[in-house]
Amino acid sequence: EVQLVESGGGLVQPGGSLRLSCAASGFTLSTYWMHWVRQAPGKGLVWVARTNTDDSSPSYADSVKGRFTISRDNAKNTLYLQMNSLRAEDTAVYYCARVMETTVYSGQSFDIWGQGTMVTVSS
């Protein structure tokens, strides 16, 4: 079965760090563009970061640029999001999402989503 499973969320103090993991199964992660999307409690979806197949040109939302880093470990078939200097406004459920192959250059549709992992930034 093709699926993504996130982990690593939790409660962290402002200014702290967390690393989220997104384990892929049923497909080879290295051949897909991947994104992170977050959703604050009761709010809508917000794009966070994306990486291409060789991680040569990651991009980030302005709100996380310089604080978050997206990466992957192909041997473990796992995507990561390193989050530093966390703020209260980073509190959200974080989803990893796979880009449908045929849409890489035509809008990047997310055909597989993980179940999400909750990050709470609070003192």
Place this chain on the structure above:
Amino acid sequence: QSVLTQPPSASGTPGQWVTISCSGASSNVGSNNVNWYQQLPGTAPKLLIYNSNQRPSGVPDRFSGSKSGTSASLAIRGLQSEDEADYYCAAWHGSLNGPIFGGGTKLTVL
């Protein structure tokens, strides 16, 4: 961060036809395909429509998408109780080098 504009709520009775609009700009909806996602309560989003009007396998043909200029629409024909969910549109935004999402529309089946 800018978002695409969706009505916050929509409603209909079983069997009805409902549409949800998504308004953007030339830099996103106007120059890129639109995707639609369905988020049932307490679950992760699910791809409903891609490339503005294509359905992934497994999505009923009751769901359809269209785009004209800087606006897009999701139509649901023959509304069912299980369609009660939040619906989000999304489009690539060139200067962001990533997608932007609409604020979401909560669909209630009366």
